[in-house]
Amino acid sequence: MTQAKPAEKLNKFEKFKAAKDGLAVKDELEQFVEMGWEAIDKTDLEHRLKWLGIFYRPVTPGKFMLRLRTPSGVLSSLQLRTLGEIIQRYGDDGSADITTRQNIQLRGLRFEDMTDILKKLTAVELTSVQSGMDNVRNITGSPVAGIDGAELIDTRELVQQVQDMITNKGQGNYDFTNLPRKFNIALEGGRDNSVHAEINDIAFVPAYKDEVLGFNVLVGGFFSAKRCASAISMNAWVPPNEDVVEICRSILTVFRDNGSRANRQKSRLMWLIDEWGMEKFRAEVEKSFDKPLTPAAETDEIDWDKRDHLGVHAQKQEGLSYVGFHVPVGRLDADAMLEFARLAEVYGQSEIRLTVEQNVILPHVKTETLETLLQEPIAARFPLEPTPLVRSLVSCTGAQFCNFALVETKQRALKIAQELDAQLDIPDRVRMHWTGCPNSCGQPQVADIGFLGTKARKDGKTIEAVDVYMGGTIGKDAKLGERVEKSVPCEDLIPYLKTVMMEKFGATPKA
Ligand code: SRM
Ligand code: SF4
Secondary structure (H helix, E strand, O other): OOOOOOOOOOOHHHHHHHHOOHHHHHHHHHHHHHHOHHHOOHHHHHOHHHHHOEEOOOOOOOOEEEEOEOHHHEEEHHHHHHHHHHHHOOHHHOEEEEOOOOOEEEEEEOHHHHHHHHHHHHHOOOEOOOOOOOOEOOOEEOOOOOOOOOOOOOOHHHHHHHHHHHHOOOOOOHHHOOOOOOEOEEEOOOOOOOOOHHHOOEEEEEEEEOOEEEEEEEEOOEEOOOOEEOOEEEEEEEOOOHHHHHHHHHHHHHHHHHOOOOOHHHOOHHHHHHHHOHHHHHHHHHHHHOOOOEOOOOOOOOOOOOOOOOEEEEOOOOOEEEEEEOOHHHEEOHHHHHHHHHHHHHHOOOEEEEOOOOOEEEEEEEHHHHHHHHHOOHHHHOOOOOOHHHHOOEEOOHHHOOOOOOOOOHHHHHHHHHHHHHHEEOOOOOOEEEEOOOOOOOOHHHOOEEEEEEEEEEOOEEEEEEEEEEOOEOOOOOEOOEEEEEEEEHHHHHHHHHHHHHHHOOOEEOO
16 A cells, blocks of 8 residues: 655555565465576566565575564574574575664575465464565564563563554554555663664654653664664653554554655665654654654663673562573574574573574573583583684674675674684674665664775775774664774784774783
8 A cells, every 4th residue: 555645756666565465375385386586577676575585586596585583582492493404404404694773584485385384484473474575574572581580571572563554463464564664663671771762763662641651662773784873752751552553553654655755775764754744754653643742751771781681680589580692694594493492492492582683592401400500511612701803793784695795704703703803802792783785774873883894996806895993872862883994804903903902991912
């Protein structure tokens, strides 16, 4: 359902969406599988299939990526095992990534298996619908919702309800399959802004209004190659009930019907807010909401530094702990997924959580079984206390699978962090985020040190390089970092970073 603005010249993406909705490929998938991916219409293959979460990868033709939806990053052991079994059959080609939206992407999938794979997902109540292109992406929430002793609001059910509204319980919902651009939503119920609220198109942060606990609503946060902006207050407060779902519906409706469909570089929600001013935007949302919006509470309750959830932590449920395992740059294989699923059944309550730092949490571990769990081989492979720089490392997909990438990210990021950890004593954690191109999927602007892939010329040759960002802060009063250096050749990064670590982060050479 679209209502393009009158007299607006549609960009090429809008033209193909207007010609045929992305979700329409759902009914054609069986036929596509029969004919083979090489015979599929190019726009269906490269774009519309993303409405089902199916990503054709030009870097590895024939080996597809499937992006799921894992609301709040919560998975059952059965779901994780199913995902592990799906990639297991592809041997070394099969892998999975935990994403910066606490989600899972499966890799190496063959197109001929796609209908079977989607059936397997449905059987365990998972969906991949509307997870790519101009859709609302995985909805994030605190990874310790419901188990965090200091929690204010358990947001899991609300996150699920918002997803169910947008996707029609995973069946696909034509009301929201033709937005002017991608859209991100986050709900924070804890004190430490574990979801990076500031970089979402809609973010809910806990706040008291007249002694009632609910959420202040922030809007318009986003990153793009052209512009990065922090979310701003829309002067609205909602109680933690169906109003959360309804205000999401209202904002999405206003965005769908009024966001620009002309210049794709200027079509994220913040551009509409800029064009109208907040007063008009709020008034339009209020009209759609169909009742007066309550003005925002003066302050919110985010007052902690952001935690990384690694290691063993007591839960609010007595006698239980959650255990955070570090997954280097978020990369998993089938064995690891099957093992995490097994451990969740043996030591926990058959549940696994994912974080936006691309790590795994095993909740509900009984105190008396903790020691045995920590002796399991998985704790050596995915350590609870990794070395300081590796610990806080985040990376986007990069050149291995992403055709936008200007540099290889994951392996390089890991190698550099390991090498610096081996050479330096670093007193505090330094959060390094890598992203392979200006799209900023790896969020370099939230990091202490962010790296954004680019190219440089050196000795007459074009080589891989990064722009360096610094000063991003997270948690309370989060603020975006800024570019401090342009085009540092990747091959020069170790000496460059050694100096930065010593001058700015108190590092000293190891004896
Ligand atoms: Fe992203 C496009 C990967 C989080 C901003 N992103 C892409 C594509 C789909 C491009 C493509 O078709 O190849 C990448 C797929 C590569 C692959 O094979 O994995 C891709 N983005 C990712 C992931 C997997 C990075 C990761 O390794 O974790 C993240 C998946 C999240 C999820 O589960 O849904 C991912 N992308 C982000 C984030 C971070 C966030 O949401 O906190 C951002 C910046 C925040 C934002 O969107 O405001 C982000 N991705 C983009 C953009 C720039 C959007 C814009 O408005 O210009 C693009 C390009 C586009 O949409 O045109 C993009
Ligand atoms: Fe690909 Fe660029 Fe996103 Fe990295 S930042 S996953 S290279 S689009």
